[in-house]
Amino acid sequence: VIPITLLTDFGSQDEYVGVMKGVILSANPLASIVDLTHEIPSGAVEQAGWVLSWAVQYFPQGTVHVGVVDPGVGSSRRILLVQADGQFFLAPDNGLLSLILKQAKHSKVWAVTNRKFALKPVSQTFHGRDLFAPAAAQLSLGLDPAKLGPVLKRWKQLDFPKARKRAGGKIQGEVIWVDRFGNAVTNIPERMMGGSAKRKTQFQFAIRGRLLRGMQSHYRAVAPGIALAIVGSRQLIEIAVSEGSAAQVLSLQVGDSVEMTTVAV
Amino acid sequence: VIPITLLTDFGSQDEYVGVMKGVILSANPLASIVDLTHEIPSGAVEQAGWVLSWAVQYFPQGTVHVGVVDPGVGSSRRILLVQADGQFFLAPDNGLLSLILKQAKHSKVWAVTNRKFALKPVSQTFHGRDLFAPAAAQLSLGLDPAKLGPVLKRWKQLDFPKARKRAGGKIQGEVIWVDRFGNAVTNIPERMMGGSAKRKTQFQFAIRGRLLRGMQSHYRAVAPGIALAIVGSRQLIEIAVSEGSAAQVLSLQVGDSVEMTTVAV
Amino acid sequence: VIPITLLTDFGSQDEYVGVMKGVILSANPLASIVDLTHEIPSGAVEQAGWVLSWAVQYFPQGTVHVGVVDPGVGSSRRILLVQADGQFFLAPDNGLLSLILKQAKHSKVWAVTNRKFALKPVSQTFHGRDLFAPAAAQLSLGLDPAKLGPVLKRWKQLDFPKARKRAGGKIQGEVIWVDRFGNAVTNIPERMMGGSAKRKTQFQFAIRGRLLRGMQSHYRAVAPGIALAIVGSRQLIEIAVSEGSAAQVLSLQVGDSVEMTTVAV
Numbered sequence: 074v075i076p077i078t079l080l081t082d083f084g085s086q087d088e089y090v091g092v093m094k095g096v097i098l099s100a101n102p103l104a105s106i107v108d109l110t111h112e113i114p115s116g117a118v119e120q121a122g123w124v125l126s127w128a129v130q131y132f133p134q135g136t137v138h139v140g141v142v143d144p145g146v147g148s149s150r151r152i153l154l155v156q157a158d159g160q161f162f163l164a165p166d167n168g169l170l171s172l173i174l175k176q177a178k179h180s181k182v183w184a185v186t187n188r189k190f191a192l193k194p195v196s197q198t199f200h201g202r203d204l205f206a207p208a209a210a211q212l213s214l215g216l217d218p219a220k221l222g223p224v225l226k227r228w229k230q231l232d233f234p235k236a237r238k239r240a241g242g243k244i245q246g247e248v249i250w251v252d253r254f255g256n257a258v259t260n261i262p263e264r265m266m267g268g269s270a271k272r273k274t275q276f277q278f279a280i281r282g283r284l285l286r287g288m289q290s291h292y293r294a295v296a297p298g299i300a301l302a303i304v305g306s307r308q309l310i311e312i313a314v315s316e317g318s319a320a321q322v323l324s325l326q327v328g329d330s331v332e333m334t335t336v337a338v
Numbered sequence: 339v340i341p342i343t344l345l346t347d348f349g350s351q352d353e354y355v356g357v358m359k360g361v362i363l364s365a366n367p368l369a370s371i372v373d374l375t376h377e378i379p380s381g382a383v384e385q386a387g388w389v390l391s392w393a394v395q396y397f398p399q400g401t402v403h404v405g406v407v408d409p410g411v412g413s414s415r416r417i418l419l420v421q422a423d424g425q426f427f428l429a430p431d432n433g434l435l436s437l438i439l440k441q442a443k444h445s446k447v448w449a450v451t452n453r454k455f456a457l458k459p460v461s462q463t464f465h466g467r468d469l470f471a472p473a474a475a476q477l478s479l480g481l482d483p484a485k486l487g488p489v490l491k492r493w494k495q496l497d498f499p500k501a502r503k504r505a506g507g508k509i510q511g512e513v514i515w516v517d518r519f520g521n522a523v524t525n526i527p528e529r530m531m532g533g534s535a536k537r538k539t540q541f542q543f544a545i546r547g548r549l550l551r552g553m554q555s556h557y558r559a560v561a562p563g564i565a566l567a568i569v570g571s572r573q574l575i576e577i578a579v580s581e582g583s584a585a586q587v588l589s590l591q592v593g594d595s596v597e598m599t600t601v602a603v
Numbered sequence: 604v605i606p607i608t609l610l611t612d613f614g615s616q617d618e619y620v621g622v623m624k625g626v627i628l629s630a631n632p633l634a635s636i637v638d639l640t641h642e643i644p645s646g647a648v649e650q651a652g653w654v655l656s657w658a659v660q661y662f663p664q665g666t667v668h669v670g671v672v673d674p675g676v677g678s679s680r681r682i683l684l685v686q687a688d689g690q691f692f693l694a695p696d697n698g699l700l701s702l703i704l705k706q707a708k709h710s711k712v713w714a715v716t717n718r719k720f721a722l723k724p725v726s727q728t729f730h731g732r733d734l735f736a737p738a739a740a741q742l743s744l745g746l747d748p749a750k751l752g753p754v755l756k757r758w759k760q761l762d763f764p765k766a767r768k769r770a771g772g773k774i775q776g777e778v779i780w781v782d783r784f785g786n787a788v789t790n791i792p793e794r795m796m797g798g799s800a801k802r803k804t805q806f807q808f809a810i811r812g813r814l815l816r817g818m819q820s821h822y823r824a825v826a827p828g829i830a831l832a833i834v835g836s837r838q839l840i841e842i843a844v845s846e847g848s849a850a851q852v853l854s855l856q857v858g859d860s861v862e863m864t865t866v867a868v
Contacts (some may be wrong), residue, residue, distance in 0.1 A: 074632045077623060084518035088393045091374040095396035099369060102339045105628060109621035126548055128618045131625035144581065147556025162642065197556050199571030224402065253614035254645055291677025291727050294364060304731030316674065349783035353658045356608060356639040360661035360762045363635060380784055409846065412821025462821050464836030529729065
């Protein structure tokens with residue numbers, strides 16, 4: 074049994090996600106469907122791309138990931154099918170998959186043009202149901218991806234902001250996600266710290282005019298209410314507040330600049 | 339494997355939905371359970387009925403749909419089992435299923451009176467767990483519906499508002515749902531437009547004192563912030579705002595009147 | 604097929620829950636995963652313990668329940684594996700399972716110390732993914748619990764407040780949960796009423812300076828807007844308001860004192 078994951082900005086109040094599952098189960102009654110999240114802010118393609126890039130490594134070979142954050146639905150934007158490092162990805166050609174494609178060692182891209190498996194008629198407003206779900210079901214049943222359309226050599230790239238090294242050993246990054254607990258996830262990967270994140274090297278973070286010192290090993294390593302930096306579960310530096318919300322206490326939001334400096338000890 | 343769908347006003351904070359799944363899996367360990375939505379406003383039977391009517395066509399033959407929006411739980415209201423066009427439906431006899439029954443080509447109705455499969459004791463407050471879930475599990479295992487109770491000839495009807503043709507080719511409808519994106523779904527079906535929704539005929543919509551002209555093919559066919567009418571994924575006319583929320587921008591809510599006029603071209 | 608349930612404070616906006624499911628399905632592709640709830644307030648170990656205690660009786664023998672409300676993640680707190688009355692429980696050693704342990708007729712406790720099945724490297728911030736999910740998957744595949752670590756004789760106890768009998772036949776309890784509908788669930792069990800909850804005995808409840816009389820059989824047994832006491836689906840006394848929210852109308856919240864008196868008839 075191959076999992077199918079769903080990642081959308083559909084929220085939970087409408088029947089949209091349930092109906093996609095109905096379409097999938099109509100074609101593959103044994104499908105194992107996992108919700109990644111449906112709470113991507115409406116139309117936030119970049120945030121969907123980040124989430125997907127963080128999730129893929131925890132799913133088995135062959136998993137079919139469906140990402141429907143699709144503000145251009147019904148326009149002429151294409152639908153991409155990507156095979157990357159042994160997993161499949163379906164998403165609009167709006168950049169959602171460009172991070173996956175950049176990180177993959179081996180990848181191949183198709184445009185989904187064959188409507189043999191599509192629901193009829195295909196609506197102008199809900200391709201998640203009419204095109205993505207049927208294609209995902211077929212892939213989970215073992216369909217050869219080449220049956221869905223021609224190979225593509227170019228697709229829409231989206232600029233996922235990267236942390237950069239600056240003069241004086243500084244690293245310039247930004248907040249790219251605020252999680253449920255109010256932890257501010259930055260785009261500074263642990264490996265940019267030279268593998269020293271867990272050693273005694275001192276780091277200093279400048280964010281919103283504040284300075285934070287040192288890396289902590291866990292959220293409660295400091296007193297309640299105190300801000301800290303930590304290597305989060307996505308292998309990225311997070312700004313957190315012990316027993317509190319960094320987003321609230323420090324007024325952090327996506328896009329805020331974060332500057333990291335290595336401090337001599 | 340036959341899917342069982344769940345549609346409730348239970349929200350996501352309590353263990354209610356999870357416990358219904360536990361009861362189902364205790365009887366049928368292989369059940370494939372799909373959440374339609376659990377965010378129906380508390381006690382909003384009519385909205386649950388709409389959602390169910392929009393979802394059923396995407397589920398396979400034999401699917402068991404469980405609708406528990408049940409403000410009268412514990413009173414003497416009956417529980418209905420409906421077989422309609424090859425699918426099963428369990429819901430309180432409060433009108434939730436009346437739209438399904440009206441739209442079905444073939445249907446049969448039973449009262450669920452046999453408590454052989456019920457949890458003991460049956461609580462006064464949670465029939466979703468004690469009566470609906472066990473019955474759904476049995477139906478998914480192939481139980482003959484007649485085993486659950488006697489055939490019914492009458493049940494509670496709920497008036498789902500219908501769009502009406504008026505003098506001068508006008509169509510009078512109303513907003514029946516506001517979706518996650520702030521799109522206002524009306525009860526005017528595409529087919530009422532004479533199949534012309536996709537042709538060049540001009541339409542004009544009067545809503546909240548505003549006039550909208552024309553039908554658009556997709557949400558981004560007009561500039562950001564501009565209101566539009568579109569045939570939505572439920573085959574109903576929706577009022578939307580490009581890259582925005584029609585509900586917010588136009589202050590729309592369920593019950594608002596919508597008048598459609600065909601305009602000479 | 605053995606169900607695995609997930610109970611967390613992770614909410615629904617991040618990929619956390621989806622990723623735990625990916626880890627489980629990577630080890631056991633046939634796992635049947637049920638969400639109990641992910642809306643436990645951040646770090647509210649006690650509320651997670653209540654929810655779990657209410658849910659277990661509705662799941663089949665062998666079910667593996669995973670409770671990750673884990674503010675101490677990354678610190679030296681242990682991970683417990685409990686076998687209680689035929690079901691398995693994984694949770695941090697922070698008291699989350701102490702109610703389950705208190706209520707169980709037969710139980711056995713292990714510390715999860717074997718990292719053979721853990722993801723590598725184990726993060727400091729997300730043991731739900733790296734330790735709990737792999738262990739749950741193995742248990743659902745039939746792993747002998749003793750393979751995960753040594754038997755424990757002591758663990759952290761959390762004081763779940765108990766209703767107490769007072770002079771004059773009074774019972775002193777408190778509000779321990781407010782559900783989606785605004786019903787205030789107390790810690791006064793139905794059985795404390797001497798089995799008389801359903802008979803004609805009169806009861807009086809003092810809560811927030813108000814007096815409520817009598818027990819009702821269902822929510823709509825009184826007129827809209829009227830407060831009532833009822834035996835809820837958890838076999839606990841609830842304070843509710845007919846067609847309304849007791850939490851709002853009576854300004855109730857977790858921790859509020861409730862005093863029950865038996866009234867002579």
